[in-house]
Amino acid sequence: MATTIDYHKRNSENKLDYNVPLTREAFGHDFKWGVATAAYQIEGAVNEDGRSDCVWDVFARKKGKIRNGDHARQACDFYHRYEQDLELVKELGFGHFRFSLSWSRILPDGHGRVNQPGIDFYNKLIDKCISLRIEPWITLYHWDLPQALEKSGGWKNRRIVEWFAEYASVCALAFGDRVHNWIVLNEPMAVAGLGYTTGEHAPGNKGIHNFLPVVHHLALSQAEGGRVLRQILPDARIGNAISCSYVYPNSRSAADVRAARRADALMNRLFIEPALGLGYPKDAFPFLSNIKRFMREGDRERLKFDFDFWGLQNYFSVVVQHSYLAPVTWLKEVPATLRNVPTTALGWEISPAGMYEILKQFGRYKGVRELMISENGAAFKDKLKEGKVEDSGRRAYYQEYLSAVLKAKNEGLNITGYFAWTLLDNFEWAHGYSARFGLVFVDFKTQERTVKDSGRWFARFLKKVEI
Numbered sequence: 001m002a003t004t005i006d007y008h009k010r011n012s013e014n015k016l017d018y019n020v021p022l023t024r025e026a027f028g029h030d031f032k033w034g035v036a037t038a039a040y041q042i043e044g045a046v047n048e049d050g051r052s053d054c055v056w057d058v059f060a061r062k063k064g065k066i067r068n069g070d071h072a073r074q075a076c077d078f079y080h081r082y083e084q085d086l087e088l089v090k091e092l093g094f095g096h097f098r099f100s101l102s103w104s105r106i107l108p109d110g111h112g113r114v115n116q117p118g119i120d121f122y123n124k125l126i127d128k129c130i131s132l133r134i135e136p137w138i139t140l141y142h143w144d145l146p147q148a149l150e151k152s153g154g155w156k157n158r159r160i161v162e163w164f165a166e167y168a169s170v171c172a173l174a175f176g177d178r179v180h181n182w183i184v185l186n187e188p189m190a191v192a193g194l195g196y197t198t199g200e201h202a203p204g205n206k207g208i209h210n211f212l213p214v215v216h217h218l219a220l221s222q223a224e225g226g227r228v229l230r231q232i233l234p235d236a237r238i239g240n241a242i243s244c245s246y247v248y249p250n251s252r253s254a255a256d257v258r259a260a261r262r263a264d265a266l267m268n269r270l271f272i273e274p275a276l277g278l279g280y281p282k283d284a285f286p287f288l289s290n291i292k293r294f295m296r297e298g299d300r301e302r303l304k305f306d307f308d309f310w311g312l313q314n315y316f317s318v319v320v321q322h323s324y325l326a327p328v329t330w331l332k333e334v335p336a337t338l339r340n341v342p343t344t345a346l347g348w349e350i351s352p353a354g355m356y357e358i359l360k361q362f363g364r365y366k367g368v369r370e371l372m373i374s375e376n377g378a379a380f381k382d383k384l385k386e387g388k389v390e391d392s393g394r395r396a397y398y399q400e401y402l403s404a405v406l407k408a409k410n411e412g413l414n415i416t417g418y419f420a421w422t423l424l425d426n427f428e429w430a431h432g433y434s435a436r437f438g439l440v441f442v443d444f445k446t447q448e449r450t451v452k453d454s455g456r457w458f459a460r461f462l463k464k465v466e467i
Helices: 055-060 078-091 117-131 160-175 188-196 208-232 256-269 288-294 352-363 392-410 455-463
Strands: 034-036 094-100 133-142 181-186 236-242 247-249 309-313 319-321 331-334 370-377 415-421 442-443 448-451
Touching: 034 133, 034 370, 078 117, 078 448, 094 181, 094 288, 094 352, 094 442, 117 133, 117 160, 133 160, 133 208, 181 370, 188 208, 188 236, 188 256, 208 288, 236 319, 236 331, 236 370, 247 256, 256 319, 256 331, 288 455, 309 415, 309 455, 352 370, 352 392, 392 415, 392 455
Parallel strands: 034 094, 034 415, 094 133, 133 181, 181 236, 236 309, 247 319, 309 370, 370 415
Antiparallel strands: 319 331, 442 448
16 A cells, blocks of 8 residues: 555544644645635536536436436526625635636537637636735636537546547636646546446446546546646646545454455545556555556556645545445445434534544655645535524534644645635535535525625634624
């Protein structure tokens, strides 16, 4: 293994014994504070100004795929309200704004023809950020693949590496004069697992036979996208954002410990290790040896790219046990709701100790120079009452997780920034609008915004002011 993990370690209360005061100053004057968003979750305007369908548009039109039959045709209407929403970013005290580009808005056919109105929209968004002294951060791909490419196989088709490189080039040339920070892919494991294996996410493909080619093409694309950006924008900072969860075995049995190693290989190691030149983590998950069927000569080198930073997106820890009923993985997760631990509204374990442990785990890689928290947040059952949203649970969640980040940073890890997920309540993929993650409450009928207590806490924490 590339990292050494104590799978027997478990903090049952998920608390950290850490008494350093949580202040902005404790993180250092150059620590980056931001909020993260994604195009499909907030923009709306799906049929405006030349944008074509993406896989999520098609998926949402299918009965039973999205909770309550929700769709993102309007979402938060960010496409028309971006100026006021960026004013909110400023008001809350954040100096950095992470957003993704809609591939379908820029290249409606997936490649070839460039849609100028799409370019114009993102230019206006970037210019507004700069006018407010907010640093723009671009994510090239946050799951909204053009449907035109899915018709040709999408991420199952190796040609997508070329298509993605073309898209990255168009974006770099259009926006690179003003955007210094770039993230290539957002959570590729979710695309491969939920989008092409279980079918829970768009495009809704099912079957283990899809998993390995999709993983390989995503891993090739994260490196190729980095190379394209580096060639066009040699001074840019280029990173990648991966989902990660510290994995614990349900018991000390050898079978459960092996199951935890397999889960860790899938959830945490699968995309970072090829980029670092370590190959796929076949040592812990032998099934990955079959990926050789999709590799061509020179691919091991093509998988490598020296990213300036790695964005970690951590929300919860995972407990697994061996299972004979799950062929291939031979494991199952033990739900947090059955383990008598605190959870969010989605049943995700609240585990600041897990945040600390996963930062330490990634910090052990020799090829990782810089870590950032590119997403972290929580969904709770927020209610608007008399013009206010009291979300003390979310506020406590942020405080506990930030304490975990600070502890890891003070122990020597080069952690340079933190992005809260997310600015606005939005279209939360298969959960629709039922899962609210925002620091700002959105009434989806009126599009009225209301800053929640957690947002007000951030404003005080970052600027020491009341709003």
